[in-house]
Amino acid sequence: MNQGRPREFDIDRALEAATGQFWAVGYEATSLTDLLRVMKLSKSSLYQTFGSKQALFIKCLGHYQQSMTDKLLQQLARSASPKEFLHHFLQEVVAEAGGRATKKGCFLVNSANELSQRDSEVRQAVATGSAQMSKVFRRAFEQAIALGEMAAPASLDAVVDYFVIAVSGLRTMVKAGMRKEDLLPVIELIMRTVE
Amino acid sequence: MNQGRPREFDIDRALEAATGQFWAVGYEATSLTDLLRVMKLSKSSLYQTFGSKQALFIKCLGHYQQSMTDKLLQQLARSASPKEFLHHFLQEVVAEAGGRATKKGCFLVNSANELSQRDSEVRQAVATGSAQMSKVFRRAFEQAIALGEMAAPASLDAVVDYFVIAVSGLRTMVKAGMRKEDLLPVIELIMRTVE
Numbered sequence: 001m002n003q004g005r006p007r008e009f010d011i012d013r014a015l016e017a018a019t020g021q022f023w024a025v026g027y028e029a030t031s032l033t034d035l036l037r038v039m040k041l042s043k044s045s046l047y048q049t050f051g052s053k054q055a056l057f058i059k060c061l062g063h064y065q066q067s068m069t070d071k072l073l074q075q076l077a078r079s080a081s082p083k084e085f086l087h088h089f090l091q092e093v094v095a096e097a098g099g100r101a102t103k104k105g106c107f108l109v110n111s112a113n114e115l116s117q118r119d120s121e122v123r124q125a126v127a128t129g130s131a132q133m134s135k136v137f138r139r140a141f142e143q144a145i146a147l148g149e150m151a152a153p154a155s156l157d158a159v160v161d162y163f164v165i166a167v168s169g170l171r172t173m174v175k176a177g178m179r180k181e182d183l184l185p186v187i188e189l190i191m192r193t194v195e
Numbered sequence: 196m197n198q199g200r201p202r203e204f205d206i207d208r209a210l211e212a213a214t215g216q217f218w219a220v221g222y223e224a225t226s227l228t229d230l231l232r233v234m235k236l237s238k239s240s241l242y243q244t245f246g247s248k249q250a251l252f253i254k255c256l257g258h259y260q261q262s263m264t265d266k267l268l269q270q271l272a273r274s275a276s277p278k279e280f281l282h283h284f285l286q287e288v289v290a291e292a293g294g295r296a297t298k299k300g301c302f303l304v305n306s307a308n309e310l311s312q313r314d315s316e317v318r319q320a321v322a323t324g325s326a327q328m329s330k331v332f333r334r335a336f337e338q339a340i341a342l343g344e345m346a347a348p349a350s351l352d353a354v355v356d357y358f359v360i361a362v363s364g365l366r367t368m369v370k371a372g373m374r375k376e377d378l379l380p381v382i383e384l385i386m387r388t389v390e
Contacts (some may be wrong), residue, residue, distance in 0.1 A: 025313065116371050169359075170364070185353035189388050
């Protein structure tokens, strides 16, 4: 019965599994054996379909970035207040803090930190992903300004970059073990800059 | 002539070399062969002196943290304006951006991102280092408030955490390739929150 199933179905599932693995422990710490196990593929299928561990990793980054962007644009479209959407995004980042579950952080930020210095293709994929996230934040800020929720800043570019940097720093500190109750007041300071 | 040279001399030099290696490429990507080469030690000397790659890494983190803290406290003591010291610190972080040299970032932030999720001893060492840096920033903020350079905030803890998070986010974005001219206006937004 599975003979007619399109190859793409398996590729998507395999990509999800590989993303989960890379995201959980990073690129270097992921072995070929790990990938074959979670993707349920033979070595030859993996190489035939994705080329190499590095090429697979780049595909995972693209896949992750696309789902994140889609999810956020839907949230923004549904939100009555774009400023509240931004505030809520920061709260979601901090919500990971202090839980007993593994704090995976953001796959893009993790990859930037682990590899972007050494691998130009990863750097490019992270830059594309980061640019997509920035576009979502920019749209939220533009809507907030249009609705009078915040004053037009001297430079919208700087405000968007500031927000991206604040998110990245928050994620690192969540992973480093800073407590949620210490991070929540910081969110208010971050939002104060974009009033 | 070298017979009387204390063993500690070699340990310090070896520790510096190992720190440079771990800092440049990370923990996982550093092989035992790399360590033996840069530290100029035999395998047995390395294990006898430092115990394991992981124990050596923890020692390197402690060594780095101590030198950073000493350097910053000296800078703060020499600075006429504690607020300018903080501003200057952010400018130094951004100064790495866009240069052709490898952007090593901060050894503590890199280690937090690579390992603190998987290794509780690394997490502890990063937390200690991060706490030491926070203490330096706190002292600068306290002096800035005492000198009337900034208003006393509702929560000094939150301001210090905010600054640490901003520094961490800046470092990640420098490594991800954000340009210096884009980061400089962000510094002004960060400093605005602590006016």
